[in-house]
Amino acid sequence: MPELPEVETTCQGIRSAVINQTIREIVIRESRLRWPVSRALLKLRKIQITNVSRRAKYILMQSTLGSFIIHLGMSGRLCCLDEKIPYQKHDHIDFVFDNGTLLRYTDPRRFGAVLWTTKDPLKHRYLAKLGVEPLLPVFNAHYLHRVTQNKQQPIKQLIMDQKVVVGVGNIYANEALYQAKISPLRYSHSLSLNDCAELVRAIRKILTAAIKQGGTTLRDFLSAKGKPGYFKQKLLVYGRQGMACLHCGQSLDVIRIQQRTTVYCSTCQI
DNA sequence: ATAATAACCTGAGGGC
DNA sequence: TGCCCTCAGGTTATTA
Numbered sequence: 001m002p003e004l005p006e007v008e009t010t011c012q013g014i015r016s017a018v019i020n021q022t023i024r025e026i027v028i029r030e031s032r033l034r035w036p037v038s039r040a041l042l043k044l045r046k047i048q049i050t051n052v053s054r055r056a057k058y059i060l061m062q063s064t065l066g067s068f069i070i071h072l073g074m075s076g077r078l079c080c081l082d083e084k085i086p087y088q089k090h091d092h093i094d095f096v097f098d099n100g101t102l103l104r105y106t107d108p109r110r111f112g113a114v115l116w117t118t119k120d121p122l123k124h125r126y127l128a129k130l131g132v133e134p135l136l137p138v139f140n141a142h143y144l145h146r147v148t149q150n151k152q153q154p155i156k157q158l159i160m161d162q163k164v165v166v167g168v169g170n171i172y173a174n175e176a177l178y179q180a181k182i183s184p185l186r187y188s189h190s191l192s193l194n195d196c197a198e199l200v201r202a203i204r205k206i207l208t209a210a211i212k213q214g215g216t217t218l219r220d221f222l223s224a225k226g227k228p229g230y231f232k233q234k235l236l237v238y239g240r241q242g243m244a245c246l247h248c249g250q251s252l253d254v255i256r257i258q259q260r261t262t263v264y265c266s267t268c269q270i
Numbered sequence: 271a272t273a274a275t276a277a278c279c280t281g282a283g284g285g286c
Numbered sequence: 287t288g289c290c291c292t293c294a295g296g297t298t299a300t301t302a
Binding site: 271275277278280281284286 | 288289291296297298299300301
């Protein structure tokens, strides 16, 4: 499900509800996520949440003793609820707070993760090698141009590579390439500096706009407050295969790149 | 080292 | 109704 805008929306949604709260207990109903959930969580009590932030598609929830590292995978969700709300199927983990609220982690496909570390979470093995944040100045035309050189792979694959730039998933990769008028099939090394400038601009624009709309809800994404994202209405290519390109009117093509559905206009995107 | 693909899961929707 | 197939906001591990 979640790409950067959905993770950011989730992060902002839980922040005020959990910061300064003290954990009464953590309930694990299902520990078989992407990586087994550590039983050490069961012993974590009376610790206070001090900060909530995002790195790539990971949510970092820091406490007085260490940090929770949460990834939503394809179908994960975090919701702030009253502790009396009964759990349902796929509600795998509850963080129960002293004030009677809880943070509930739900994930039907179990591709997500809930990790715990007492060290610097940014140095964790799964976070240490991540690429640059797309909304920071370090992600610019020169950076992208540099990393595209010597890359013998389609540009769509490259911008979805979390070691290059983080947060861009399948939806926003399709949208950004459409807006930048660059074919998803172009070999990375064929991009000019100007192409890279356009692509950087498009990625920034699409992610910022999506965050503003609370992300994209295709089927099951909900914010921490249970609201869907409204960016789906703004999607220009994703899910529109066979329909008319809103720029030239030609039917949008659909192909697969790295097992991911790719929609583009073969007339507008060169 | 780099690039393609297989694997991890559940659920929804379409065709027959 | 049911069965079989394909597809889905991601990432890692394995293979060539």
